[in-house]
Amino acid sequence: MKFAVASLLSGSAVAFSPSITSTQHIRSVTRLEARKPFISGNWKLNPSTKEEALTLGKEIAASITADTPDVDVALFVPYVFIESAMGVVDGKLSIGAEGACPELKGAYTGAISTTMLKSIGVQWALAGHSERRVIYGETDDYINAQCLKLVEEGMSVMLCIGESLAEFEQDLAGAVCAVQLKKGLKGISAEDMSKVAIAYEPVWAIGTGKVATPEIAQKVHAQCRAILADMYDQETADNTRILYGGSVTPESVDELMSQPDIDGALVGGASLDSAKFGRIINFKSL
Numbered sequence: 001m002k003f004a005v006a007s008l009l010s011g012s013a014v015a016f017s018p019s020i021t022s023t024q025h026i027r028s029v030t031r032l033e034a035r036k037p038f039i040s041g042n043w044k045l046n047p048s049t050k051e052e053a054l055t056l057g058k059e060i061a062a063s064i065t066a067d068t069p070d071v072d073v074a075l076f077v078p079y080v081f082i083e084s085a086m087g088v089v090d091g092k093l094s095i096g097a098e099g100a101c102p103e104l105k106g107a108y109t110g111a112i113s114t115t116m117l118k119s120i121g122v123q124w125a126l127a128g129h130s131e132r133r134v135i136y137g138e139t140d141d142y143i144n145a146q147c148l149k150l151v152e153e154g155m156s157v158m159l160c161i162g163e164s165l166a167e168f169e170q171d172l173a174g175a176v177c178a179v180q181l182k183k184g185l186k187g188i189s190a191e192d193m194s195k196v197a198i199a200y201e202p203v204w205a206i207g208t209g210k211v212a213t214p215e216i217a218q219k220v221h222a223q224c225r226a227i228l229a230d231m232y233d234q235e236t237a238d239n240t241r242i243l244y245g246g247s248v249t250p251e252s253v254d255e256l257m258s259q260p261d262i263d264g265a266l267v268g269g270a271s272l273d274s275a276k277f278g279r280i281i282n283f284k285s286l
Contacts, residue, residue: 035241037071037257038197038264039281040158041271042098042126042245043078053081054088056274061089063278071264073281075271076126076158079112083120096124096158099132102145114153125150128160128184130203140183147196148187156195158266159184160245161224165204173202174223181227190232198242199266200224205246207268214255214262217244221261250279258286 041060047053057075064073073093077085086095101111117125127146132138143159150157161184163176177200188196200220202212212220221242229237244256245266256262270276 034239035263037069038241038243039071040074040076040243040264041267041277042076043271044268045078046272050081050084053077054084056272057085057088059274060277061092063274063281064092068282071281074124082122086121094124095122097122098126100125100146100150102142102149114149114155118153118155124156124158126160127157128180130160130162130201130206140180143184144186147184151188151192151195158197158199160199160201162201162203168202168204173220177220177224178227181224182231185231190236193232193236193240196240198224198240199245200242201245201266207247209247211247211252214259217256218259218261221259225261248280250276253280253283254286257283
């Protein structure tokens with residue numbers, strides 16, 4: 001496996017969604033090899049101590065060997081663990097932030113700015129995770145401001161999108177993703193999309209143990225790529241990595257990663273278990 005973290009920068013229900021022609025699908029498949037797989041973990045409010053974080057980071061890094069597929073790997077960890085985690089992963093993976101404030105300084109108690117993160121070597125940050133949208137009330141406009149500020153600072157962002165169970169059952173996944181993509185990426189140029197990855201996370205599958213079938217996930221990923229082609233152009237859409245998130249496990253990862261428009265995974269609970277996450281990093285091509 002190639003361990004250069006810098007490579008992370010480059011790889012990167014149909015209601016109301018753009019129609020997906022067979023030509024678009026063929027282009028997507030043929031571009032798949034140009035999109036380097038991206039396996040990432042989101043630790044959320046875990047683990048409880050610095051010691052646990054360092055042990056987990058070391059064990060995950062140890063699972064990346066010469067036999068590992070040629071993939072990019074990142075861990076999005078709590079702010080307080082970022083620098084310590086960077087010190088134990090031996091350059092085998094990137095350590096990112098779980099979010100960033102779009103303001104650079106001022107009276108914003110508890111906020112962490114992009115420049116603060118950049119100053120300690122952070123290159124990637126999440127934006128738009130459903131827990132931030134639902135629990136903390138982060139709006140599409142705020143999420144867009146995060147994306148814009150990260151890109152403006154020369155950093156990279158993983159924009160999370162996805163529908164609720166009610167929206168999924170009403171066949172609105174495509175419509176929800178279209179709105180969140182268009183609002184989240186407003187003002188970001190086609191050229192700057194090289195600094196963006198998309199994580200499709202059906203909200204009903206996050207932390208529930210439920211996983212969208214590979215066929216469902218592939219359908220929505222193809223819709224998202226068609227939306228990006230409509231927003232930008234086909235080349236930009238083909239070059240953008242779209243990850244799947246939502247209770248990804250060692251048992252589900254191989255089939256998910258075999259789908260032509262699934263370019264990686266954003267893993268929650270399983271990223272807190274080094275054996276499970278190591279198996280996900282070392283997914284098998286079917």
